[in-house]
Structures are given as structure tokens and as C-alpha cells.
Amino acid sequence: METTRKKFNWRRFAIASLVLYIVFLIGPVVGLDIPVVYAAIKANPLQLVQFLIIGISNGAIIAIIALGYTMVYGIIELINFAHGDVYMIGVFTSLTVLSLTGTLESKDPVKIVFGLILALIVSVVFCAVLNATIERLAYRRLRNAPRLAPLISAIGMSFIIENIGLMWAAQAWLVPSFGTTGGASQKVFPDMLGILFTSLGWDVNLLASSGIALRLTIKDVIVIVLAVALMTGLYLFVQRTRLGKAMRATAQNRDAAKMLGIDIDWVITATFLIGGGLAGAAGLMAGLYNNTAWWFMGFRAGLQSFTAAVLGGIGNITGGMLGGFLIGLLASFSDGYLNARWTNALVFATLVLILLFRPTGLLGEQTGQKA
Amino acid sequence: MKNIRSGITFGIIGGMLTFLFGGWSVAIIGSLMGVGLGMGISGKLERKEPLKIILAVLPTALVAAVILVLLSLYQNNFVQHAIGKRPAADKIVLYGNLIGFFGTILFTTLLAALHGLPEKQEQKWRMVLLTLLVIAFPFVDKLTALRWTAQIIFALIFVILGLGLNIVVGYAGLLDLGYAAFFAIGAYTTGILSSPQHGIFMNFWLVIWIAAAMAAIWGFMLGAPTLPLRGDYLAIVTLGFGEIVPVLFKNLIDVTIKEPFTCWILPGLLKLFGAQTTMACITLMEHEDLTAGEKGISPIGRPYLPFIGEFKSSDPIPWYFLIIAIIILSVFIIRRLRDSRLGRSWMAIREDELAAAQMGIDPVKTKLAAFAMGATFSGFAGAFYAAYIAGIFPSVFDFSASIIILCVVILGGIGNINGVIVGGLVIMTADRLFLPALKDFLASLLTHTVLPSISDPVVQLAVKDNANPILYRFLLFGLTLVIMMAVRPEGLIPNAQVRAELHPDETPAIEVETPTSKKAKKG
Known part of the structure; x- marks a missing residue:
């Protein structure tokens, strides 16, 4: 024991210093120019806090999506590639509901609130059912197949849903603001919360009167509060209820859980339902917060959330939340100080580094590392 | 009876295809259909004298040919009106259908009759026939003015990519979702080394090797840190690389x-x-400025050969034979690799990494070799692609390209060279020939027949906007993956070992072990 502790891992040290040198050498090419970043932070320290706020809000959304990945991975050890795209469908569902109920054109606060609540319900239910349907159609019969089979099926499902989103974004008769330019371009998700609070006569920026040059908007607060509420609810559900207990049992050992009379199929379906519902809620929140709807947005969100899930320790619900916030901060700082086009690359680099140096994530293992 | 049924299916599919292309296409479709039908049914027949086999399959061939010609004639006389085009000239109709009819019968019976020969001879003659067809195809295409060769070349590029990915996914069992990155590296190496934008002009015959080497080096460099990872983690990390590399090429415009x-x-x-x-x-x-961002690198130097001169984009035939030559070379190398010590250790790793490691195989080194070898072939494909298009743009190499290549491997048959070739041809001809033709067909059908009968302008617009099959490309690729995984995970032309692994209860294990049964299945 003692000898292993004393032995310095030269190989790891050499790799780490090599990686560090390469980061310094090639970093500026990808915007990671440390002197420049340092100068930017020194010039305007308050901006750092601003990016922190944006990062936490986006991180809350990422965390909610990450929960869907981590729960599914915890139970059936499958990366549900389609999950990010379910979230994208959530954005489009809520936008469509808002459009069909006439909320988008309305200035009446009561109507907007009811429209938003209806959009949340419809989006959650629709995404939950969609996610469970994906499981039923694409994964269930492959549960005992070699590992690659359900993974490939999941990629196929992700492609199918992306294509559905692409078609959806072209239907101007559903949402007139989509326009006639086809489905490929980014669409606007109207800033309903801004409209709501302006019509109530409130200032959207909570810090406007305090004189600090920062923007902490009501949107940030709502997103964070809603996200924390959802996460707490999920945590209590998994820890306290009978079904939550069954989920944990299934995650630990599927066969043993089956022997104890747990209906595995139902538990897995329930997991997918919950994950999809969370993705639907995240879809509405992201639409309201970032004000865009795009058929390809699920891909980026999916990658970031998966990285978040791995960072926190995949299969671990608390870890997923933590990872979500961390990745949100990373993405926000990268968008702000480096360059938005390199953010994905940076998130990926993070993913690779975690997987290489701490594959169990920050909060430890829930599922074993099997070959 | 079963054979007649497949004859009917082939005839209907072939006939429907003539709806899209019209004109001379019936001749080529008929002949190709005959080849497919002949190879398809000969596997189910008993080995008899060739003459008896011919008599046995003649009804099937006749049924297929008659259905094909009937549908083709229907197309010419009725469908052409519905899509607002004039029927083809009488001469084309007469000769096209005659060739289609006899081509179907000739090739079906011929390929089935070969089954009457001993196995070795059957394979030999089949290869001779297929070689003749491959050589004849571009010339026939030129004569009939169908312009398919240019698109078939794309299909063949994806065949090479599929063959390379097959080493990684099929032999070594590693799911690589970012394979298009190596394709991009090969293409950009070619672009940077032989474009006036950088003032470097290297000969294509040299650049193609540099591109392959470059792709291999990057395969090695990207593989080295990631390959210790487990299957699905590896998949997502490779997906990351596949995502980063095009972004990199898009943004390397101001490098310091x-x-x-x-x-x-x-x-x-x-x-x-x-x-x-x-x-x-x-x-x-x-x-x-290394890559010129979204504008892409263009033009790019073309290959030059004595007697033929510089390859031109107007004449696809030299390109066609060049890519065929690259494919033959690749297949030769991959076969040798597969049967080598390295290839066998790939398969051992795929079957059971722990057991293989116990037998003295170094898993990481072996996987790394698979990664680098797989990348090499996409380097070839990338170099050829860059020279053929004479311009490269970063959007070509995004995630969907990786998935299309994966589709090629999955559809054809994981771990089977012939399967991958068939898969590449099917997927890419569907993508490059069938979908655009279907789009044109539907568009003209709508404007001439369907839309005038719809009165509501909103519905009219909705129908018109959504009736574009090219918009459903991703849906089709996704469906291919999901359906193949659910119904036939081993692919159209399966590798015996993969098949046995996927259906543990069906295939007796002993059958897999004998080399003769493996050969027989590969056909």
C-alpha cells in the first residue's frame, strides 16, 4: 500500500506536462490565449460575475438535460443519443403551443401566464411520451444484444428526431414566425417572460435600481428556481417513493430486482418518461431564456449535458446536477472570453480529460467500469 | 415458387425505378437487376448441371423481365404525361426495352447457371462477369447519356470510407462516430498541398500517399489518448473529435x-x-490563412497520366477507373490485413478483450493499429475526393457524414468486405441518384397533377413544401440504422462470426469455426 502511494507516476506526469505545453502552444489558435484572457478579466472584473450568472442559468438547463442521460445510463447503461433531440422537440412543442393558443401575440399577463403553464404541461407530457416511445421502439428489443447494437440504434433515433425537428421548423402554418425560408435556419423563440414582466410594469433587470453594472434578470431567477425545484423533486422522488426505490434497485442489479418482483419494463419506461419530461421542461426554459429554436440545438445541448453527466459521475443524480452547473460555467466563460465557436471543442476536451483521468466523475461511481 | 416471388419483387422495384429516370434507364436497370436476381437466387438453388438450372430459373427471369418492361412501357405512355413530360422517342423506347428485357433474362440465367459449376470455378467466373460489367458500365452510361457515372463515383468514395471504417467497427469492434474527421484530414492535406492558394503544387500521385499518411498519423494521435476507454465512452469521444475537426478547419483562417x-x-x-x-x-x-474557412480551398490540382492527360471534371471515366483501382488496392490490402496476425488479434479483441489480453495481445496497441489503418483508407478517399471535386468545404465533413459512413457499414454487413461494398453502393446511389430523381419526379407530378386539384392555398403550400424527399435524408439514414439493428443487425451480407455473435441461439457455433463454411457464406 505504502509503496504504491510513494511511487510517483512519471508517465502520467510526462503526459500531463506534454498536454499543458501543447495547450500553451496551440491554445492561441483556438482562442485560448492566456495573456489575452488575463488582460480581459483584469480590465473588467465585473464581467466575470456576469458570465457567472449566465453560466449558472445555462448550467441549470444543462443539468436538467443531464439528469435524463444519467438516469437512463444508470438503469440500462446506454447513452441515449436521442435525449438531446427530445429536448429540442420540447423547445418546438412549447413554441407551437404558445403559438396555437395565441399567447405569442398577446400582451395580457394573465393569458401569458396560462399560456406558459399550458406550454410547460404539454411539452413535458409530449417529451415524456416521446422518450418512452423511443425506448419501446428502438431499445427494448436490443436490451440483451451486444453493447454496440442499442448504441447504433440510439444514433439512428437521434437522426430521425433531428429530421422531425427540421420538418417541424418548416411548418409556417403552425407557427407563423417560422417564415417560409425552410426548416434549416435558426428560429426566434419570442421573449415571453420579458413581455410578461414589461406588461406588469416591472423592470426585467433586478439590479437596475442598485446601480451595479450587472444584469441579473427575472429570467435567470425563474430558470434557476424552476431547475432547482425540478431537481429537488426528482431527488426526493428517487430517494423516497416506492418507484424510486425500484429504480435504484434496477440500476444496481437488474436480475436481482426482477427476482424480487419488480416490473423491470415498467421501471425502465418510467425512467424514460421522467427523463423525457425533464427534457421537455428544459426545452421550454431554454427557449424562454435563450430565445432561439433550432433543429440542431439538441446536438450541442446533448453533448454538453452528456459531458456534464460524465463529469458528475454517470449514473449519479446529484453528480449530474453538479456537472451541469460546472459545464454551464465552462461554456459561459468560453463563450465570453475565448470564442463561441470553440466552446464545443473545449467541452469535448474536458470530456476526454475526465474520461482519461477520472472516469468515475467527480462524485464517484454508481456503475462499475466493465470492459 | 419462392424464386418467382423474388422475381416479381425485383421486377416491380426495377420498374418503379424506371418511373424516375425514364428513357434508356430501363436497359441498364434491367441488366443490373438481372445480375442481382441471378446472384440472389443462385444461393438458394441446389448445385445441378448448368442447363437444368437455367431451365429452373427461366420462369423467374421471364416474370421479372415482363414486369419490368410492362412498367417501363406504362411509364412512357402514362406517367410521362402525369409529370408533364413528353414520351421518349420511339427508337429509344424500342431498343431500351428490348435490351432491358433480354438483359434481365440473360444475366439472371447466366449468373444462376454459374452455380452449376464447382464452387471455385463459380467464384472465378462470377468475378470475371462482374469485372466486365464494372468496366463496361461507364461506357454504356456515356452512350445512353444517363450521367450516372459521376454519382457512382461518389458512391465508390463512400465504399472506400466504408471499407476503412469497417476495420475499426467491424474487425476491432470499436464504434467510431467521428470517422469523417479523417476524411477531412485527407482532403485538407490534399487541398493545402496542391492548391494555388498556398502556392504549393504537389503531384496528385504523391499527395494521395501524404494524405493517407497524414490521416494515419492523426488516427494514431487521436486514438492514443482515447482508446483505453470503454465502448460507448469511446463512441462519444470520437464523436467529439468528428465534431471538432470540421470546426477547426472552418476556423483556421488566422493562425498565429x-x-x-x-x-x-x-x-x-x-x-x-x-x-x-x-x-x-x-x-x-x-x-x-490555412483553410480559407467557409469559402473552402479551390481549385485543387488534378491527377495527370500520360496518354490520358490531366483528368477533367467533364469526363468522369478516368476518375471512375482511378477510384476502382483504389478500391481494388484497398480490398487487397484489407483482405491481407484481415487474415494476418494483426487482423486476427483485432477480431479476438472484438470478441472478448479480456480473454485476448490474457492470450498476450496488447489491446491498446492493437486498437491503435486498427484506428490508424482505418484512418489511412479515409485519407485515400479524402485525397481523391478533394481532387475530384476540385474544392473542399468544411460543411461536407460534419457529423452526418460520419453517420452515413456508419450506415454503409451497418447496412452492408459489419465485418464483411463484400457487404460494405454493396452497402456503400446502395446507400450512396439512394442518396445521390434516387432521392434527387424522386424529388424531381414528385415536384413535376405535383405541379402537373396533384396541386391543381387542391383548392385550399394553405394546404397547397404545405404539400408543396413538404414533398421534397431530400429533406428526409436524415430520417432515412436514421431509419436504416434503427431498422437494421432491430431486424437484421448483422447486415445484408453478414460476416459469419458477427452473425453468430448476434444470434447465439440460431447458428451452431461449430459451423462458424470451419473456414469452408465461412467462405461459402461470403460467396
Whole structure:
């Protein structure tokens, strides 16, 4: 024991210093120019806090999506590639509901609130059912197949849903603001919360009167509060209820859980339902917060959330939340100080580094590392 | 009876295809259909004398040919009106249908009759026949003015890509979702080394090797840190690389590389201690545009051969034979690799990594070799692609390209060279020939027949906007993956071992072990 502790891992040290040198050498090419970043932070320290706020809000959304990945991975050890795209469908569902109920054109606060609540319900239910349907159609019969089979099926499902989103974004008769330019371009998700609070006569920026040059908007607060509420609810559900207990049992050992009379199929379906519902809620929140709807947005969100899930320790619900916030901060700082086009690359680099140096994530293992 | 049924299916599919292309297409479709039908049913027949086999399959061939010609004639006389085009000239109709009819019968019976020969001879003659067809195809295409060759070349590029990915996914069992990155590296190497934008003109015959080597080096470099990872983690990390590489190529437009020690680490430290620095900063590159971003690199040097001259984009035939030559070379190398010690260790790793490691195979080294070898072939494909298109753009190499290549491997049959070739041809002809033709067909059908009968302008617009099959490309690829995984995970032409692994209860294990049964299944 003692000898292993004393032995310095030269190989790891050499790799780490090599990686560090390469980061310094090639970093500026990808915007990671440390002197420049340092100068930017020194010039305007308050901006750092601003990016922190944006990062936490986006991180809350990422965390909610990450929960869907981590729960599914915890139970059936499958990366549900389609999950990010379910979230994208959530954005489009809520936008469509808002459009069909006439909320988008309305200035009446009561109507907007009811429209938003209806959009949340419809989006959650629709995404939950969609996610469970994906499981039923694409994964269930492959549960005992070699590992690659359900993974490939999941990629196929992700492609199918992306294509559905692409078609959806072209239907101007559903949402007139989509326009006639086809489905490929980014669409606007109207800033309903801004409209709501302006019509109530409130200032959207909570810090406007305090004189600090920062923007902490009501949107940030709502997103964070809603996200924390959802996460707490999920945590209590998994820890306290009978079904939550069954989920944990299934995650630990599927066969043993089956022997104890747990209906595995139902538990897995329930997991997918919950994950999809969370993705639907995240879809509405992201639409309201970032004000865009795009058929390809699920891909980026999916990658970031998966990285978040791995960072926190995949299969671990608390870890997923933590990872979500961390990745949100990373993405926000990268968008702000480096360059938005390199953010994905940076998130990926993070993913690779975690997987290489701490594959169990920050909060430890829930599922074993099997070959 | 079963054969007649497949004859009917082939005839209907072939006939429907003539709906889209019209004109001379019936001749080529008929002949190709005959080849497919002949190979398809000969596997189910008993080995008899060739003459008896011919008699046995003649009804099937006749049924297929009659259905094909009937549908083709229907197309010419009725469908052409519905899509607002004039029927083809009588001469084309007469000769096209005659060739289609007899082509179907001839090739079906011929390929089935070959089954009457002993196995070795059957394979030999089949290869001879297929070679003749491959050689004849571009010339026939030129004669009939169908212009399919240019698109078939794309299909063949994806065949090479599929063959390369097959090493990684099929032999070594590693799911690589970012394979298009290596394709991009091959293409950009070619672009940078043989484009006037950088003032470097290297001969294509040299560049193609450099591109392959470059792809292999990057395969090695990207594989080295990631390959210790487990299956699905590896998949997502490779997906990341596949995502980063096109972004990189898109944004390498203002590159400045300064050596960090001399430029700011040491000066900074010295400054901290109050010393003045007079050290020279080593600058490797300053504000250089490497890839021209979204505009892409264009033009790119073309290959040159004596007697043929420089390859031109107007004449696809030299390109066609060049890519066929690359495929033959690749298949030769991959076969040798597959049966080598390295290839067998790939398969051992795929079956059971732990057991293979116990037998003295180094898993990481073996996987790394698979990664680098797989990348090499996409380097070839990338170099050819860049020269053929004479321009490269970063959007070509995004995630969907990787998935299309994966589709090629999955559809054809994981781990089977013939399967991958068939898969590549099917997927890419569907993508490049069938979907655009279907789009044109539907568009003209709508404007001439369907839309005038719809009165509501909103519905009219909705129908018109959504009836574009090209918009459903991703849906089709996704469905291919999901359906193949659910119904036939081993692919159209399966590898015996993969099949046995996927259906443990059906195939007796002993059958897999014998080399003869493996050969027989490969056909």
C-alpha cells in the first residue's frame, strides 16, 4: 500500500506536462490565449460575475438535460443519443403551443401566464411520451444484444428526431414566425417572460435600481428556481417513493430486482418518461431564456449535458446536477472570453480529460467500469 | 415458387425505378437487376448441371423481365404525361426495352447457371462477369447519356470510407462516430498541398500517399489518448473529435503560433523578478490563412497520366477507373490485413478483450493499429475526393457524414468486405441518384397533377413544401440504422462470426469455426 502511494507516476506526469505545453502552444489558435484572457478579466472584473450568472442559468438547463442521460445510463447503461433531440422537440412543442393558443401575440399577463403553464404541461407530457416511445421502439428489443447494437440504434433515433425537428421548423402554418425560408435556419423563440414582466410594469433587470453594472434578470431567477425545484423533486422522488426505490434497485442489479418482483419494463419506461419530461421542461426554459429554436440545438445541448453527466459521475443524480452547473460555467466563460465557436471543442476536451483521468466523475461511481 | 416471388419483387422495384429516370434507364436497370436476381437466387438453388438450372430459373427471369418492361412501357405512355413530360422517342423506347428485357433474362440465367459449376470455378467466373460489367458500365452510361457515372463515383468514395471504417467497427469492434474527421484530414492535406492558394503544387500521385499518411498519423494521435476507454465512452469521444475537426478547419483562417516559453512564460517570470527581457520570441506562424474557412480551398490540382492527360471534371471515366483501382488496392490490402496476425488479434479483441489480453495481445496497441489503418483508407478517399471535386468545404465533413459512413457499414454487413461494398453502393446511389430523381419526379407530378386539384392555398403550400424527399435524408439514414439493428443487425451480407455473435441461439457455433463454411457464406 505504502509503496504504491510513494511511487510517483512519471508517465502520467510526462503526459500531463506534454498536454499543458501543447495547450500553451496551440491554445492561441483556438482562442485560448492566456495573456489575452488575463488582460480581459483584469480590465473588467465585473464581467466575470456576469458570465457567472449566465453560466449558472445555462448550467441549470444543462443539468436538467443531464439528469435524463444519467438516469437512463444508470438503469440500462446506454447513452441515449436521442435525449438531446427530445429536448429540442420540447423547445418546438412549447413554441407551437404558445403559438396555437395565441399567447405569442398577446400582451395580457394573465393569458401569458396560462399560456406558459399550458406550454410547460404539454411539452413535458409530449417529451415524456416521446422518450418512452423511443425506448419501446428502438431499445427494448436490443436490451440483451451486444453493447454496440442499442448504441447504433440510439444514433439512428437521434437522426430521425433531428429530421422531425427540421420538418417541424418548416411548418409556417403552425407557427407563423417560422417564415417560409425552410426548416434549416435558426428560429426566434419570442421573449415571453420579458413581455410578461414589461406588461406588469416591472423592470426585467433586478439590479437596475442598485446601480451595479450587472444584469441579473427575472429570467435567470425563474430558470434557476424552476431547475432547482425540478431537481429537488426528482431527488426526493428517487430517494423516497416506492418507484424510486425500484429504480435504484434496477440500476444496481437488474436480475436481482426482477427476482424480487419488480416490473423491470415498467421501471425502465418510467425512467424514460421522467427523463423525457425533464427534457421537455428544459426545452421550454431554454427557449424562454435563450430565445432561439433550432433543429440542431439538441446536438450541442446533448453533448454538453452528456459531458456534464460524465463529469458528475454517470449514473449519479446529484453528480449530474453538479456537472451541469460546472459545464454551464465552462461554456459561459468560453463563450465570453475565448470564442463561441470553440466552446464545443473545449467541452469535448474536458470530456476526454475526465474520461482519461477520472472516469468515475467527480462524485464517484454508481456503475462499475466493465470492459 | 419462392424464386418467382423474388422475381416479381425485383421486377416491380426495377420498374418503379424506371418511373424516375425514364428513357434508356430501363436497359441498364434491367441488366443490373438481372445480375442481382441471378446472384440472389443462385444461393438458394441446389448445385445441378448448368442447363437444368437455367431451365429452373427461366420462369423467374421471364416474370421479372415482363414486369419490368410492362412498367417501363406504362411509364412512357402514362406517367410521362402525369409529370408533364413528353414520351421518349420511339427508337429509344424500342431498343431500351428490348435490351432491358433480354438483359434481365440473360444475366439472371447466366449468373444462376454459374452455380452449376464447382464452387471455385463459380467464384472465378462470377468475378470475371462482374469485372466486365464494372468496366463496361461507364461506357454504356456515356452512350445512353444517363450521367450516372459521376454519382457512382461518389458512391465508390463512400465504399472506400466504408471499407476503412469497417476495420475499426467491424474487425476491432470499436464504434467510431467521428470517422469523417479523417476524411477531412485527407482532403485538407490534399487541398493545402496542391492548391494555388498556398502556392504549393504537389503531384496528385504523391499527395494521395501524404494524405493517407497524414490521416494515419492523426488516427494514431487521436486514438492514443482515447482508446483505453470503454465502448460507448469511446463512441462519444470520437464523436467529439468528428465534431471538432470540421470546426477547426472552418476556423483556421488566422493562425498565429508562438512558442510559449520564449514568448511569454520566461519573459513573464523575468518581469516578475524585475529583469528586463531581450529574448527573441520564436514565432512559427503569424496570421496565416490555412483553410480559407467557409469559402473552402479551390481549385485543387488534378491527377495527370500520360496518354490520358490531366483528368477533367467533364469526363468522369478516368476518375471512375482511378477510384476502382483504389478500391481494388484497398480490398487487397484489407483482405491481407484481415487474415494476418494483426487482423486476427483485432477480431479476438472484438470478441472478448479480456480473454485476448490474457492470450498476450496488447489491446491498446492493437486498437491503435486498427484506428490508424482505418484512418489511412479515409485519407485515400479524402485525397481523391478533394481532387475530384476540385474544392473542399468544411460543411461536407460534419457529423452526418460520419453517420452515413456508419450506415454503409451497418447496412452492408459489419465485418464483411463484400457487404460494405454493396452497402456503400446502395446507400450512396439512394442518396445521390434516387432521392434527387424522386424529388424531381414528385415536384413535376405535383405541379402537373396533384396541386391543381387542391383548392385550399394553405394546404397547397404545405404539400408543396413538404414533398421534397431530400429533406428526409436524415430520417432515412436514421431509419436504416434503427431498422437494421432491430431486424437484421448483422447486415445484408453478414460476416459469419458477427452473425453468430448476434444470434447465439440460431447458428451452431461449430459451423462458424470451419473456414469452408465461412467462405461459402461470403460467396
